[in-house]
Amino acid sequence: MSHLLLYPYRGSGHIIPMLDLTHHLLRRGLTITIMVMADDIPLLNPLISLHPDYVHTFIYNEPKVTPSPHSSPFAKMNSTQKLFGPIVQWFHSHPLPPVAIVSDFLFGWTSELASHLGIRHVVFSPSGAFNFLIMCRLWRDVEEIKDNVREGDENFFLALQEIPNSPRFPWWQVPGLLRDYKTGDQDCESFRKGILANMTSWGIVFNSFEGLESVYLDHMKKFMGHDRVWAVGPLLPEEHGQIDVSGRGGSSVVPLDKLVTWLDQKPDESVVYICFGSKVVLSEKQMSALVGALELCNVGFILCLKESGSSSIPSGFEDRVGDRGFVVKGWVPQLAILRHRAVGSFVTHCGWNSTLEGITSGVMMLTWPMTSDQFANAVLLVDQLGIGKRVCEGGPEILPEPVELAQLLEESLSVDRPERLKIKKLSQTAAEAVKQGTSTVDLDAFINLVSKI
Known part of the structure; x- marks a missing residue:
């Protein structure tokens, strides 16, 4: 029976889909060891209870960071390379060591680890192929790109013509790690080396x-030079499966039955769900624009936000909107909410997990990307697939106009909007892919190849 070592990045947008992948691998008879820190063990409990004999943990402590000037994000990621020795020691002491390591794309250094151990290296991308191609292109040519960007020219456009549909992005939408890259900096160069190593991985x-x-x-298969590119998503729990979606990714600050009771009282597709992921905290100005729009419009809504300092929901807002709104301050079971018949549209930051959850739930997306891969995901949703509409995009100072946003919230629930018709069709395609369609075929192909190693 094949044994795989899985190494997820700790962020919720990374570890949650990796654990969903783990569930599928365990169901197909593989033995899995997952590298986690002790704080993340509760996220594994559902898998451990279902597959106690086949899922194991490699628990490690967060390596200490000794950053060089101006490169702490790179140093933090590079510090994980200190686990090289402990993993090698664990591998050689194991009675049935893994035949491959499946690691998050941020841990490209594990390619060298796999080579040292004589096993396969598989990259796991929690984001989509479109964004991955963009990142490959930008990291490959980052030095040339930075030479061409004039100091302070945030609107300098990058034209990535070798990628299908020739995407173009202004410099301010490029992820922070790329913008912070400094030629010659040891931490920057080490991280880039790992990203480039991903492009030569076995799969x-x-x-x-x-x-x-x-x-x-x-295009990714052509880029990699082989066909060991598997699309196995959307990696989400089944609606009535073994994994309880209410606890996916953490404990809800509001009991799910309370949310469901509120939603049960609403007509079909009459509620807008608003959430910006687990990390985003709106600026005071953004918060003001958003709640202003919610007061102006006449739709039901669930507003899920993190609060911090001055960025808090205004006093009296909940009283003014009454039962029309449900406000949550903290983590909620997003997938369970989106799957409810009463939810018709989704204001989202366009993180990939949220993007897939919105697609599979068949709700129109109102996009508000702020950082990282979110801008590329919004382009995919709005410009290429036609299943979303832009609300806003950018950092804390970029704001939607409240009157226009209020109108868009109301229009998003109209049954005849073309975006809603397209998302319904794509949702059905996603469901077919994971039942007995292309994603099942790809997952089986991956497991068959791994099993033959």
Whole structure:
């Protein structure tokens, strides 16, 4: 029976889909060891209870960071390379060591680890193939790109013509790690080396599906020079499966039955769900614009936000909107909410997990990307697939106009909007992919190849 070592990045957008992948691998008879810190063990408990004999943990402590000037994000990621020795020691002492390591794309250094151990290296991308291609292109040519960007020219456009559909992005939308890259800095160079190593890996697993990104998956195979590119998503718990979606990713600050009771009282597709992920905290100005729009419009809504300092929900807001709104301050079971019949649209930061959850739930997306891969995901949703509409995009000082946003919230629930019709069709395609379709075929192909090693 094949044994795999899985190494997820700790962020919720990374570890949650990796654990969903783990569930599928365990169901197909593989033995899995997952590298986690002790604080993340509770996230594994559902898998451990279902597969006690086949899921194991490699518990490690967060390596200490000794950053060089101006490169702490790189140093933090590079510090994980200190686990090289402990993993080698564990591997050689194991009676049935793994035949491959499946690691998050941020841990490209594990390619060298796999080579040292004589096992396969598989990249796991929690984001889509479109964004992955963009990142490959930008990291490959980062020195040339930075030479061409004039100091302070935030609107300098990058044209990535070798990628299908020739995406173009202004410099301010490029992820922070790329913007912070400094030629010659040891931490920057070490991290870039790992990202480039991903491009020579034995295989790559995407949390995506053929019907969503076929053109980019095909291009990825050409880019990698082989067909070991598997799209196995959307990696989500089944609606009535063994894994309880209410606890996926953490404990809800509001009991799910309370949310469901509130939603049960609403007509079908009459509620807008608003959430910006687990990390985003709106600026005071953004918060003001958003709640202003919610007071102006006449739709039901669930507003899920993190509060911090001055960025808090204004006093009296909940009283003014009454039962029309449900406000949550903290983590909620997002997938369970989106799957409820009463939810019709989703204001989202366009993180990939949220993107897939919105697609599979068949709700129109109102996009508000702020950082990282979110801008690329919004382009995919709005410009290429036509299943979303832009609300806003950018950092803390970029604001939607409250009157326009209020109108868009109301229009998003109209049954005849073309975006709603398209998302319903794509949702069905996603469901077919994971039942007995392309994603099942790809997952089986991956497992068959691994089992023959």
